[in-house]
Amino acid sequence: MELQQLRYVLAVAETSNFTRAAERCRVVQSALSHQIASLERELGTRLFERTSRRVRLTPAGEAFLPAARDCLEAADRARAEVTAASGEVRGRLAIGAIPTVAAVNLPVALRDYRRRHPRVHITLASAGSDDLIERVRRGGVDVAFLGLPPRVEPKGVQSRRLGGGELVAVVAPDYHLTENEVDLRGLADEPFIDFRSGSTGRAQSDEAFAAAGVQREVPFEVSAADFMVDLVRQGLGVGMLPAAYAPRFSDLRVIRLRDAPTRVEHLIWHTRPSPAAAAFLELIRADQPESVSRPGSAGRETFSA
Structure with a gap:
């Protein structure tokens, strides 16, 4: 054989x-x-x-x-x-990422990594957090960037917290809402554009609305942030995006939420990282000079960005 x-x-x-x-x-x-x-x-x-x-x-x-x-x-x-x-990193590096990564400038990180390790073949795939966790567990993806509700930790993989942040509401410039800041109850009667039901991206919003005692209507379910934004631009409803990510869409109006949903971004990797993956993890660690490590659960190292 x-x-x-x-x-x-x-x-x-x-x-x-x-x-x-x-x-x-x-x-x-x-x-x-x-x-x-x-x-x-x-x-x-x-x-x-x-x-x-x-x-x-x-x-x-x-x-x-x-x-x-x-x-x-x-x-x-x-x-x-x-x-x-022998001092040279080769091989392959398969990276996965949710579309709304904000804690790390991923394009810049990829550029820097390629300059340092030109013999590594890099691939990048975008997917939801649940899918990426499973891909890393099975070895199809080496490292991945996730966004999860604060109470959720990725299981079966090594992980590092990159930081957390609030979500904001985004609407078309001429949308009828005029307030710049509201609470979730003030959005109860609005149609929403959100990620598919059951996904971790959707859970962040659903849990916050449930905690506020608000039932909302989500007639438009999407699997990508860009598609959400396209629908929001047409005035079809209210979208929810990370506050650090929303400014990329300068044509949308941002509404701050007093009881905003929150999410935590994680970097995860296989329990036995390849040299190529280890080099990428080291690069991300070096790009967080002000990070403060603190004890986490087994298989997890956490720090705040």
Whole structure:
């Protein structure tokens, strides 16, 4: 069994197509098919069901795939550890982030990291906090930036608090509300544009309105802050954004909330960070010179930004 064979299996599993898998691996399809067939003979079972219309994993292939992925990740980690020992950081760094990161200037951090470690292949994906926690747990993402309600801590990962802040209401410039500061009860009759029900982004607002004894209507549910802002611009309702993030949209009017919902931003990472991930964590730590560390729960280091 060879690592290259495992890479071929993973590529076919992810693309469900031998031709696309061969293109991804930069080999001719016949060579890829031959290597997978050779591996199947060695294992004594087929990993894929092949028809003229589709390719899919067999039950044996489903069982084989997680171990194959672990082997490849272990090999990549071994290479990265060797190069890091010689003073050079290589490998890959998969970063995840909620769309409304405000505690860290992520574009600047990525720029600085690339300048310091040009041999690292960086990827960035945007998603919700719950999804990112699961991706980090499973090893698909190395580090991620989250926004959670104050009472919630990410579980199953290492984490660091980056700071907290209040949410504000945002409305179109000509929206009928004229106050610059209200309490949540004053917004009870307004239609809201918010994140989907059950998401951590939505929970921050829902919990605050519930605590204030206010029932609100949320006719527009979105999965991205930019889409929320687009709907707010059309005067369709009131949006809720972090106070540190809302100024990016200078065409919207901000309404401060006397009993504002709050959130805490976290940086999380896998329990065994790769050299590339460790270098990124060190960069973020260096960018927080005024941070004050204090004891946290097991697997958590907290500080205020």
